[in-house]
Amino acid sequence: MVLMKQGDNEYPGIKIGLEIHCQLTGLQSKLFCSCFCNYHGLEPNGNICPICCGLPGTLPLLNKTAVESACMVSLALDCKIPDNITFYRKNYFYPDLPKNFQLTQYNAYGITSIGVGGSLKYGEKTSRIRRIQLEEDPGRLVYESGGIDFSSSYTLIDYNRAGISLVEIVTEPDFTDPKDVRVFLNKITSIIEHLGVCNTKRQGSVRCDANISIQGGKRVEIKNVGSFKEVEKALNYEIARQKTMSMHDIKVLAETRDWDDARKVTKQSRAKEEEQDYRYFPEPDIPTILLGEEYVSSIRKKMPELPYERKNRFIAYYELSDHISQVLIDNKELADFFESAVKIYSSPKEIANWIVTELLRYTDDDITEAKIDSSSIPNQSSSLFAGLKIDPNQIAELAILIDRNTINRNTAKIILTQIIKTGEMPSQVLARTDVLKIEDKIIISEAVESVFKAEKSAIRDAKNNPNVANFLLGKVMKLTKGRADPKITLNLIKTKLDGLD
Amino acid sequence: MSKLYKLSAKEVNTGIRSGEFTAEEYIIQILERIDKVNPKVNAVICIDRNGALEKARLVDRKIREDEKIGPLAGIAIGIKDNICTSGLKTTCASKMLEEYVPPYDATVVRRLKDDDAIIIGKLNLDEFAMGSSTEFSSFGPTSNPWNTDYVAGGSSGGSAASVAASECSVSLGSDTGGSIRCPASFCSVVGLKPTYGLVSRFGLIPYANSLEQIGPIGKTVSDVVMIMKTIAGADDNDQTVQVTYRTPDYTFSSNEKMRIGLVRELTEGAEPEISKRIYSAMDLFTNLDCKCEEISMNYVDYALASYYTIAMAEASSNLSRYDNIRYGFNFTPDGYEWNAYFAKVRSNFGDEVKRRIIVGTYVLSSAYYGKYYLKAQKIRTMLKQELRSLFKKYDILIAPTMPILPFKFGEKIDDPIKMFMIDIDTVIANLAGVPAITVPAGFSNDLPIGLQIMASEFQEQKLFNAALLFESNTNINRSPEL
Numbered sequence: 001m002v003l004m005k006q007g008d009n010e011y012p013g014i015k016i017g018l019e020i021h022c023q024l025t026g027l028q029s030k031l032f033c034s035c036f037c038n039y040h041g042l043e044p045n046g047n048i049c050p051i052c053c054g055l056p057g058t059l060p061l062l063n064k065t066a067v068e069s070a071c072m073v074s075l076a077l078d079c080k081i082p083d084n085i086t087f088y089r090k091n092y093f094y095p096d097l098p099k100n101f102q103l104t105q106y107n108a109y110g111i112t113s114i115g116v117g118g119s120l121k122y123g124e125k126t127s128r129i130r131r132i133q134l135e136e137d138p139g140r141l142v143y144e145s146g147g148i149d150f151s152s153s154y155t156l157i158d159y160n161r162a163g164i165s166l167v168e169i170v171t172e173p174d175f176t177d178p179k180d181v182r183v184f185l186n187k188i189t190s191i192i193e194h195l196g197v198c199n200t201k202r203q204g205s206v207r208c209d210a211n212i213s214i215q216g217g218k219r220v221e222i223k224n225v226g227s228f229k230e231v232e233k234a235l236n237y238e239i240a241r242q243k244t245m246s247m248h249d250i251k252v253l254a255e256t257r258d259w260d261d262a263r264k265v266t267k268q269s270r271a272k273e274e275e276q277d278y279r280y281f282p283e284p285d286i287p288t289i290l291l292g293e294e295y296v297s298s299i300r301k302k303m304p305e306l307p308y309e310r311k312n313r314f315i316a317y318y319e320l321s322d323h324i325s326q327v328l329i330d331n332k333e334l335a336d337f338f339e340s341a342v343k344i345y346s347s348p349k350e351i352a353n354w355i356v357t358e359l360l361r362y363t364d365d366d367i368t369e370a371k372i373d374s375s376s377i378p379n380q381s382s383s384l385f386a387g388l389k390i391d392p393n394q395i396a397e398l399a400i401l402i403d404r405n406t407i408n409r410n411t412a413k414i415i416l417t418q419i420i421k422t423g424e425m426p427s428q429v430l431a432r433t434d435v436l437k438i439e440d441k442i443i444i445s446e447a448v449e450s451v452f453k454a455e456k457s458a459i460r461d462a463k464n465n466p467n468v469a470n471f472l473l474g475k476v477m478k479l480t481k482g483r484a485d486p487k488i489t490l491n492l493i494k495t496k497l498d499g500l501d
Numbered sequence: 502m503s504k505l506y507k508l509s510a511k512e513v514n515t516g517i518r519s520g521e522f523t524a525e526e527y528i529i530q531i532l533e534r535i536d537k538v539n540p541k542v543n544a545v546i547c548i549d550r551n552g553a554l555e556k557a558r559l560v561d562r563k564i565r566e567d568e569k570i571g572p573l574a575g576i577a578i579g580i581k582d583n584i585c586t587s588g589l590k591t592t593c594a595s596k597m598l599e600e601y602v603p604p605y606d607a608t609v610v611r612r613l614k615d616d617d618a619i620i621i622g623k624l625n626l627d628e629f630a631m632g633s634s635t636e637f638s639s640f641g642p643t644s645n646p647w648n649t650d651y652v653a654g655g656s657s658g659g660s661a662a663s664v665a666a667s668e669c670s671v672s673l674g675s676d677t678g679g680s681i682r683c684p685a686s687f688c689s690v691v692g693l694k695p696t697y698g699l700v701s702r703f704g705l706i707p708y709a710n711s712l713e714q715i716g717p718i719g720k721t722v723s724d725v726v727m728i729m730k731t732i733a734g735a736d737d738n739d740q741t742v743q744v745t746y747r748t749p750d751y752t753f754s755s756n757e758k759m760r761i762g763l764v765r766e767l768t769e770g771a772e773p774e775i776s777k778r779i780y781s782a783m784d785l786f787t788n789l790d791c792k793c794e795e796i797s798m799n800y801v802d803y804a805l806a807s808y809y810t811i812a813m814a815e816a817s818s819n820l821s822r823y824d825n826i827r828y829g830f831n832f833t834p835d836g837y838e839w840n841a842y843f844a845k846v847r848s849n850f851g852d853e854v855k856r857r858i859i860v861g862t863y864v865l866s867s868a869y870y871g872k873y874y875l876k877a878q879k880i881r882t883m884l885k886q887e888l889r890s891l892f893k894k895y896d897i898l899i900a901p902t903m904p905i906l907p908f909k910f911g912e913k914i915d916d917p918i919k920m921f922m923i924d925i926d927t928v929i930a931n932l933a934g935v936p937a938i939t940v941p942a943g944f945s946n947d948l949p950i951g952l953q954i955m956a957s958e959f960q961e962q963k964l965f966n967a968a969l970l971f972e973s974n975t976n977i978n979r980s981p982e983l
Contacts, residue, residue: 050605054822056598056706057585057607059739091818091865095839100821109875155839157826279865281814281874284711285702287741 013215016181016235017173020188021166022198023137023205024069030163031136032060032103039160040202044142052163054098059285062087066165067114067289069197070134071299073167074115076191076306077129084290086112087134087283092276095155096139098162104135106280114167122187125180128172137164161204167197173211178235181210185228186330190307193332201383210235214242217252222266224258234259238266310335318348327356333384334360340392341399350399358413359395362388362420389423397426406430438483441492444476447484448492451475462497469493506534507980510576510670510724517564517575524557524564524575524619531577531621535668538983541649544663546582546640547590547623553577556619563617571617573731578613579669581660582623583630584715585704586610589620593706594638595628596849597823600830607704608739609673609715609732616731621669625659628851629820630675630708632656633683633923636914637853645687647949647981651907654684660718661688666983671724673732675705677713678808679902679927682939685718686902686951689941689979691725691968692718694927696959697934698743700729701736707819709812712931720979722940722968726751729961743959751965759967761786762796762895767926771904774945779901782942782952785974786899786967796891796898800884801929807884808928809921810864810877817861820854823847856917881932888933892957897967901926902939902951930955938964941977 027037033051036042051058067085074081088106105113115132139162144154169188175181185208192198192206200206208231213219220242222234242252257266305313307329314325314335328335334355341351363384398415401407407415407430415426422429438444451472452459462468472493476484505527508516517524532550539545563570580586583593585603587610592598606614613620627637635643635658643658645651646666653662657674661684664672674681676694685692693716700715707713717728730751735744761783768779787793825832825846834842850858864873891898905923913920930937935958942952952971956963 050603053827055603055605055828056591056593056601056822057603057702057704059703059741061738061740089818091821093821093824093840093843095824095826098822098827100824101818109870277866279818279862279867279870281818281865281870284709284815285707285741 014176014212014239015173015214015219016175016178016210016212018169018171018175018181018184018231019209019211020169020171020185021207021209022073022169022192022200023202024066024165024167024197025199025202025205026069026195026197027063027065027165029063031063031066031134031165032163034061035163037164038202039164042160044156044158045160047160048162052098053159054100060087060103060283062286062289063165066134067291068299068302069165069195070114070132070167071291071296072195072303073169073192073197074118074132075296075300075303076195077115077118077120077132077169079115079118079129079132081115081291081296082111082113083292084288085114085134086288087286088112088280089283091279094138095157096141096159096162098139098159102136102138103283103286104168105131105133107131108280112282120184120187120191122180122184127174127180127184130170130172132170133168135166135168137161137166173213178232178239181235182229182232185231187307189228190330190332194304194307194310196304212238212242214239214246214252217242217246218254220252220254220266221256222259223256223269226259226261230259230261233264234266237264241266307332307335314352318342318352320348320352324352324356327360328352331384337385337392337395341396344393344396345400347399347403350402351395354395354398354412354416358416359390359420388420390420391423394419394423394425401426401430438480439485439488441488444480444484444489444492447476447479448472448489448496451479452496459497459500462500469497505530506667508670509720510573510578510727511721513576513670514572514574514727517560518570520564524560525554527575528553528557528577528619528621531669534666535621538646538666539668541983542644542646542653542662542666542668543641544625544643544653544659544666545579545622545668546592546594546625546638546659549589549620549622552589553619553621556614556617560617560619571615573613573616573618573727576618576671577621577669578618578728579621579624579660579663579672580610581626581630581657581672581674583626583675583706583708584610584673585706586620586623589623591623591706592639593629594626594640595851595854596639597825597829597847598706599639601828603704605704607715608701608736610704612731613673613728618731624657624663624672624674626680627656627658628854629706629816630656630677630680630713631816631853631857633679633920634908634913635659635662635684636910637851639851642910645907645948646983647689647907647947650909651948652687652910654687654903654907656680656684657692657718658684661685661690661692664688664690664718664720665979665981667980671717671719671728673715673728674718675708675713675715676927676931677708678812678931679924680713681716681718682902682927682937682951682953683924686939686941686953687907687949689944689949689951689977689981690718690720691722691938691940691972692716693725693729693938693961693964694930694936695729695733695961696936697931698741699733699936699959699961701732701734701739701742703736703738707815709815710819711815712808712812722938722965722972725938726965733961751962753966753969757966759786759791759896759963759970760894761791761793761967762891762898763793764801764898764900765795765797766801767798767900767904767929770925771901772906772945775901775904775906775950778942778945778950779899779952782899782971785971789970789974791970794895796895798887798891798929800880800887801925803880804884804929804932805921805925807877807880808924808932809860810873811881811932813857813861814865814874814877815861816854817858817865820850820858823850853917884929885933888929888935888955889957892935892960896956896960896963898955899967900953900955902953903927906945906948906950926953934958936961936964938968940968940971941979942971942975943977 118129139159634652635655660672660674665688939951
């Protein structure tokens with residue numbers, strides 16, 4: 001692990017660009033056939049047909065809903081949608097590619113991709129989106145040893161993933177700081193989650209390649225990065241590496257490097273160094289798809305609320321602060337959680353505060369990152385609240401108890417630490433333990449009575465010393481383990497002191 | 502019993518329906534005929550005896566029990582071996598696919614079966630439909646039934662020769678740059694290349710997707726029309742088929758006075774005997790009250806180069822899937838790194854296929870894409886526009902199907918350019934996507950000559966009207982002695 005000090009990245013001329021791949025997990029079927037979109041948990045090669053296996057004579061049948069989803073992503077990222085789009089063949093040989101070409105989009109001979117020329121603001125900065133394209137995922141190679149080990153004596157191929165729809169988002173090299181990349185990727189994640197086109201928590205559903213250069217050096221591509229969070233680490237490492245080379249007058253060459261997740265370093269990719277010629281040409285089997293203004297506006301109408309729209313609504317409707325709203329919408333799961341709780345009990349500010357300032361402390365940030373580690377268990381969606389037994393009902397009840405003065409905030413915090421572990425309702429915890437506030441005057445009077453008996457000398461000073469009442473209150477609270485309602489108790493004490501005259 | 506195998510598809514269908522003979526009797530005769538003549542012509546490369554007999558008995562039973570039967574009931578049809586047949590080997594006459602059994606039927610095959618046609622087997626072709634003589638087949642060449650020293654034409658040589666040799670009543674071929682019309686012309690039968698987007702290509706193993714169509718070959722125009730009624734029309738498995746033509750319903754009305762253009766460049770460019778026939782065809786049409794004129798086409802000279810550039814580009818990509826990983830032939834990957842394995846197994850392609858993959862790869866490379874592929878596409882667009890404006894003035898255009906007569910084996914096989922040149926008259930229809938039909942127009946030195954008729958997109962009806970008019974006013978032999 002390379003530890004970077006703050007400011008280390010402020011090197012002149014850092015340019016970072018991203019290629020983000022999102023599987024359109026919201027679809028029912030693959031991009032060009034009717035096989036399932038969700039292949040997780042299925043037997044290897046149990047989700048294939050003649051089309052996605054590229055059997056001779058089969059033809060791609062474009063999934064129109066995939067075009068809609070890709071169009072939504074493009075609109076959300078402020079891209080222009082061309083009046084018609086086409087598909088191109090990207091020709092290269094690889095065993096995971098059933099046809100030995102990939103169906104994708106290509107803009108070198110005129111615009112054919114679903115989106116071009118967009119942008120996304122993150123904080124005060126903006127990154128331009130060069131293009132968004134729709135394409136098919138290849139199959140998956142499974143090596144004898146489990147990992148990418150080229151010494152394996154055999155390799156298995158699982159085509160379940162072959163033909164899954166991917167949206168590729170290509171940015172301009174506008175980033176200068178890996179931290180910004182992280183923020184940007186979180187933003188993208190929230191957007192595609194809100195659109196409902198990609199469940200970023202599903203394993204392997206989002207991947208990101210990065211390219212980076214520093215002043216005077218050539219562009220280096222970083223591939224094989226397992227998660228969005230790792231991108232930042234890989235970039236930090238790569239900046240340090242390129243800087244060091246530059247300082248020693250070693251030229252940074254154009255190359256592709258793989259991120260080694262275990263050792264946290266980039267290393268030269270085994271892929272061939274020469275520029276590969278993909279011999280792009282238009283796919284004759286998919287007729288040109290006409291989109292046009294009418295289509296685009298119909299998609300616009302269908303689009304779910306976007307994060308920034310949701311934020312504005314949170315501010316206007318729930319009267320939340322800008323900051324709280326931002327934190328909530330940055331993660332769709334959090335925002336959804338909030339709104340579910342508010343539906344149960346309408347106390348938005350209280351609930352939002354509990355979620356943002358308290359609940360978030362218990363979530364593991366790493367879990368929000370989707371991993372592509374092929375060895376882990378498939379079909380395991382990693383939720384933001386993974387490991388926590390929390391649901392909106394519990395937070396809503398917590399807010400109810402606070403609003404009714406049944407418990408104070410400190411008590412509520414204690415309850416929260418318990419319910420996230422047990423999954424109980426706050427009221428269940430209260431009933432079981434001693435934390436409930438004592439409001440019953442008879443019970444409190446009994447406590448006051450016994451304190452008065454024990455503290456006779458203090459009571460004698462009461463007439464001359466106004467602090468005695470508070471001293472006695474402290475004693476009562478101690479006796480009741482802090483459960484007595486302080487207001488009621490103090491009133492009782494004062495009345496009793498007055499009565500002594 | 503009379504020679505049932507010699508009957509046209511229509512006659513077979515009528516005979517079986519009326520109870521004159523049974524489908525089984527007819528199929529037995531067809532199978533005997535294949536056994537007798539196929540060693541001479543080598544048109545059929547895989548015979549489905551059991552499947553054919555079984556289907557024949559089913560048709561007979563349906564007729565006996567007065568069940569509903571399909572419009573093609575009992576007709577023996579052969580399928581070019583680049584069209585997928587479920588459970589029946591489909592090899593493309595390539596060593597690359599010598600063990601390949603498709604798990605599904607091509608749409609056209611399924612429709613034929615649904616209409617109660619009887620598939621008798623698979624027919625020879627140039628490997629992956631690349632060739633104009635059926636000499637490039639891993640099963641050996643197909644001979645011309647009119648003279649077995651001569652080629653049958655290609656690439657659908659088996660489809661044309663099998664019909665001419667009466668090994669089946671009708672057949673399916675595929676036409677990328679003339680592959681139906683060339684052999685149909687060489688064998689004196691009728692062959693149609695439909696409009697691009699009229700017949701589903703699902704299940705046609707592609708050579709050049711943007712150019713090719715499946716089409717029928719028969720002894721008569723009406724046999725070809727009969728098959729078209731079954732195979733044409735929208736298909737959920739092929740998005741390039743135009744949905745507006747779901748159920749074509751061709752009728753015959755040869756009364757209208759057609760405006761006919763004879764393409765001068767193509768007719769004059771043919772061998773003298775051939776161009777003479779085409780001019781006399783024009784005279785015949787004139788005598789039948791059609792309005793005939795000679796016309797000129799500007800882009801004919803560039804058509805061939807454009808065609809081969811596009812076809813080879815697409816082919817190089819289409820054929821890259823043959824890596825023997827998922828299907829193909831028996832060859833263990835044991836001990837090979839995958840790149841080495843791909844290289845090893847792909848050497849199994851024949852020379853002509855290799856040549857086209859290499860050229861296609863070259864014209865698509867980023868350095869030459871603009872110089873070749875893009876230019877070829879531009880010419881294609883110009884040619885389309887030229888034809889479009891011509892079809893505003895003329896209902897049909899006529900020309901020779903082939904510029905030369907059938908040639909002897911080996912005459913052109915060593916000179917690829919010479920072989921490519923003979924496609925000059927046919928590639929135009931593929932580049933423009935328009936329909937074209939060839940009908941027998943006579944013989945020279947006992948070798949067949951074909952008349953080619955072209956019409957505007959989806960104007961098959963006009964083609965059929967003209968072809969039928971010509972056919973019914975000529976009497977040209979379609980059944981050689983074998």
